[in-house]
Amino acid sequence: MAMSDVNINVIMGNLTHDPKLSYTPGNTPFCNAQIASNWNKGPKPAVLFQEIRLYGTTAELLVKEGYKGKKIQVTGHLETKSFEEDDGKKISKNVLYVEDLKFIGGPAEKQDYDSVN
Numbered sequence: 001m002a003m004s005d006v007n008i009n010v011i012m013g014n015l016t017h018d019p020k021l022s023y024t025p026g027n028t029p030f031c032n033a034q035i036a037s038n039w040n041k042g043p044k045p046a047v048l049f050q051e052i053r054l055y056g057t058t059a060e061l062l063v064k065e066g067y068k069g070k071k072i073q074v075t076g077h078l079e080t081k082s083f084e085e086d087d088g089k090k091i092s093k094n095v096l097y098v099e100d101l102k103f104i105g106g107p108a109e110k111q112d113y114d115s116v117n
Helices: 056-065
Strands: 009-015 029-041 044-055 071-084 090-103
Antiparallel strands (some): 009 029
16 A cells, blocks of 8 residues: 655744735635744754635634734645736646644734835
């Protein structure tokens, strides 16, 4: 019997913007968001920006409780999406389809990143 491949990914990072809820044509709630995850690559730290997609009650929960800067941990599977821009340039990007969502840390207050002190 052949062993099947596994596509499970876990990423912890901070939301890069406030999540917004949308709906599919079948009226299923979904949310596209992005998280930034810091990691050390030799002497120079690097940041990974990962697009994520959530559906159903998981999407609703992220929109209700998540905000720009909030640390989350997501588990899901990666899919590569390919498309062509209006100028003909071909684009490929990986999207993590979230199956599990965890909020990290205590009940922090939402920060107003747009205000100037």
